[in-house]
Each structure stands twice: as structure tokens, then as C-alpha cells.
Amino acid sequence: MKKVVILGSTGSIGTQALEIVRGSEELRVVALAADSSWDAAVAQAREHGVESIAMSDAEAAAAARGAWSGAVLEGQEGIQELIASSGADLVLNGMVGAAGLGPTIVALGEGIDVALANKESLVIGGELTTALAEATGARLLPVDSEHSALFQLIAAEPPGTVERLVLTASGGPFRGRTDLAEARVDEALDHPTWKMGGRITIDSATLMNKGFEAIEAHHFFGVPYERIDVVVHPQSIVHSLVDLNDGATLAHLGHPDMRVPISYALHYPERADVDVPRLDLAATGELTFEAPDLETFACLRLALDAGREGGTAPCALNAADEVAVAAFLEGSIPFTGIARVIGAVLEEMPARRAGHFDELFEVDEEARHRAAAHARGLAPA
Secondary structure, eight states: OEEEEEESTTSHHHHHHHHHHHTOSSEEEEEEEESSOHHHHHHHHHHHTOSEEEESSHHHHHHHHHHOSSEEEEHHHHHHHHHHTSOOSEEEEOOOSGGGHHHHHHHHHTTOEEEEOOTHHHHTTHHHHHHHHHHHTOOEEEOSHHHHHHHHHHTTOOTTOEEEEEEEEOOOTTTTOOOOTTOOHHHHTOOSSOOOOHHHHHHHHHTHHHHHHHHHHHHHHOOOGGGEEEEEOTTOOEEEEEEETTSOEEEEEOOSOTHHHHHHHHHTTSOOOOOOOOOOHHHHOOOOOBOOOTTTSHHHHHHHHHHHHOTTHHHHHHHHHHHHHHHHHTTSSOTTHHHHHHHHHHHHSOOOOOSSHHHHHHHHHHHHHHHHHHHHHHSOO
16 A cells, blocks of 8 residues: 655645545555645545644644644644654645655655655756755656656666657647637636646747756756757647657657546556546647747747746746746736746846755745836836
8 A cells, every 4th residue: 555645635636636646546645735725625534534744834734723632733843743643655745836846856865666746846056946846756647748758768778878858838729819818817817728736727829838848857857958859739538758869759648637637647667447438539620830939939949048047047937937927817917928028037137056955945036026026017007
């Protein structure tokens, strides 16, 4: 029986992970962490017989204590304590944003495998995070559909045979458009393929999400950026591809359903049955591909440039993006202002090497302050 901690249990990844656990005889949830949805977290804890939960929000933690007899830990420190005391074999990190880095560090530091859906753990601290995993022997298992696909495609290949990784992108709601200055929030949130939270949906609309995934792929698989490509594939049937040294290209296909990569990460190295529709290529009809427009979708270009610079650049990139996306969702800046804010922050904060996670947290804080100032400058009078 594999003991699992699920972080972000009330979000999209967390609820689908619990669905997988519910149907498995090999998995048992031993702890849960959520943000402010205390009532949903308490209901999950009761259903799965969990004795301890953690809430990142103080008011939510207080409400949970009033409604449930189990242990309720509070804040980032509480989440980290929950992990360290859980006795888990695997932590599924489905948290959103930079707040997910700390729990990843704690889990890896304890030698616990991490099923990683939190992009920031590698975008912000890729070099240090992977070094920590190597030092403790804990495994990083990808949960994102693209990285899960690459992980499976590469698994059987000996060293030196993989020449290129290709990440596919749906193109988001604005695929084919070139004038996005007047793009509305409701349009940006109307993703054609996936149902996700606000920030990641906007990141998909700007293609920043695909830039983050390129940075993740670099760290997950140790492949240089010049051998990582992005291609727009609106049907979202091909999740990733790898080019091999003999001219062959391998592709991972399937309907877009996050339960598939989540199940693979939770059960790894085994596979388990997942009740999802099977792919019928004849019914699908056609699969199309096109190059991304790096001029219109400048966020993808900024992310790829930051990844190549390395060091603290991806950390500043992520922090500025979080602030800029929040400003757009609030109606404070236009859609095109997201890239302008991020670009300005990266210009002001040249990349440097980071020798410790504390340095990254300092860069994160500074980038947020700078991004907020630039966002205020773009706000309508």
C-alpha cells in the first residue's frame, strides 16, 4: 500500500487525484493540504479517513478546527510539518504558484518521492531542486500531461538516443489572433481544451504556460534548450513527441484527460486501469500542427529566453507573471500588459547564479515588488 499526501486537494489536480485513489486498492491518502476551501478539505478528510490536514489560509484553518475533530495545521509551516510527519511514500504537489516550492523542498529533503504538478518547483528552483532530489535519492515524477508523455517516451531509450523533445500546445483561446490589446478576461478564461484555475488558464492564453513547461522539461530530462521545441496542436491529442538519433519520432497520444498522467504518477512504476474514453483516430479525423507566433505571444519568447539565461531569471519570470496575471484578472492592466510587465522586470533584474533557496525567495520578493510597480503604471487613470 502506497501512502500518499495530496497538496492542493480541493483544486482540479487534487480532486482528480482523490478520484484515482478512490478507485485504487494500492493507494491510501494519509494527509491533505488545501488553501481556503476548508469545508471541501474536511469532507475529503472524512471520506478518506485522514487524521491531519493543513490549510494555507489562517481563517480557513480556524473554520476547519470548528467543524472537524482531526488535527488542522496552518500556513506554509503547517503544510511543511504535515509532510515531514506524514510517513508518506509519495507527495502529490498540486499547489499553484511559488508557494508550492517550499513543500517540494521539504518532501525531497525527507527522501519522499514527489509527483509534481507544481510548475514553480522547477521553474523557480530547477537547478537546486533537482540537485536536492539527486542528493536524497527521492524521485521527481511529472504530472503535467506533456512531461508525463515525455517521461514515458524516454523511459525505454538508452542514453544518447534522444535528440529533441517537442512539447505540444493547444494554442489557447487566442490561437490565430494577432491583435490582443482589447482581449477581455472572460475570453482569456475560455480555454478550448482544459478546465483549470484562473492563473494557469491565463498562462495558457499567453502561452507562458508552455514556456514554463520548456523550463521544466530542461530540468526533468537534462536536455538543453536548443533541443526543446514547442509546436501548436489545437486538437490536444498528441501530448508530446521525441525525435531519436535514427530519424524516428515517437509520440504519446490520447484524449486530454488529466486523470491519465495523475494515475501514472501515483502508481509508478506500475500502470492502473483508468476509466477514460479510448482514442479513435478515425473519429478524430485530423491532427494539425503549426509554429507558435512568438511576436504576438511574447510571453513564450520571454520564458524561453529566461530559461536559456538560467540562474535567477526563471524565478523573476515566474514572480512577475504571477503579479501581472493577477492584475489582468482584476482588470487593472490589459492582456498585452502581462508581457510588458514581465519584460520590464527581467530587464531590471539581470540573471545571476543562486547557491541557496533563500536567494531565490529574495529574488521572488523583489520581482513581485517591481512587477506590482510596473502594473500600477499600466493601470487606467
